[in-house]
Every structure is written in C-alpha cells, then in structure tokens.
Amino acid sequence: QVQLVESGGGLVQAGGSLRLTCAASGSIFSIGVMAWYRQAPGKQRELVAAIGRVGSANYVDSVKGRFTISRDNAKNTVYLQMNSLKPEDTAVYYCNTVQTPYVYWGQGTQVTVAS
Numbered sequence: 001q002v003q004l005v006e007s008g009g010g011l012v013q014a015g016g017s018l019r020l021t022c023a024a025s026g027s028i029f030s031i032g033v034m035a036w037y038r039q040a041p042g043k044q045r046e047l048v049a050a051i052g053r054v055g056s057a058n059y060v061d062s063v064k065g066r067f068t069i070s071r072d073n074a075k076n077t078v079y080l081q082m083n084s085l086k087p088e089d090t091a092v093y094y095c096n097t098v099q100t101p102y103v104y105w106g107q108g109t110q111v112t113v114a115s
Helices: none
Strands: 001-009 011-012 016-027 034-039 046-051 057-059 067-072 075-082 093-098 100-103 111-115
Touching: 001 093, 001 100, 016 034, 016 093, 016 111, 034 075, 046 067, 046 075, 057 067
Parallel strands: 011 111
Antiparallel strands: 001 016, 016 075, 034 046, 034 093, 046 057, 067 075, 093 100, 093 111
C-alpha cells in the first residue's frame, strides 16, 4: 500500500505561481514513475506531468515551459512548480503512482486561478 498526500493548492491571480507537493508513504521502496493529474469541472482527468525515478520528465503541451515537475527520492516527495498560471489551469490536482497492478491516488488539492 502506498499513501499519497498532496498540499500547496490555493487561490492565485493569473500570472502567479504555486508549488504543489506530494508526499508518499507506505510501501514506497518500489515507487517508479510519479505523476500529477488534474481534473477541471465537467472535464476528464488529464495527465499534467510525470517523472521517472532518475528524473526524466514529460509534460502535457498546455503546461510546457510553465510547469516543472521534480522529485526528491530521499524524501519520497514529488513537486509541481507552476508558474505563469492561467484561469484554464483551475482544477483539482492529483498525485499518482502505479505499482502494478495497483494505481494510487492522493486526495487532491484545489488550484484556482482568478482572471
């Protein structure tokens, strides 16, 4: 079992920044890829960014150049630095990892970007 706890969401003006944190605990010895997803009202959950254990990262096109995913393996933590935020970034952001066959999600943290 893996537990994921997100923090760092909030209300910010357009153009502002937020840093999300996801702390993992439990059976974390085999955690590989960690990811951030988001879900806006009335929309499907989408992958925002993912990072491998050695730091290789991928991003959805809409956040490239604005968001940065990183991880600290010693602290079992993954971060999402979000800059130049836009109203369309408003969503609940979820931390995710997979230990086949199990998929783990955090409880989510709300990010609201005011125009």
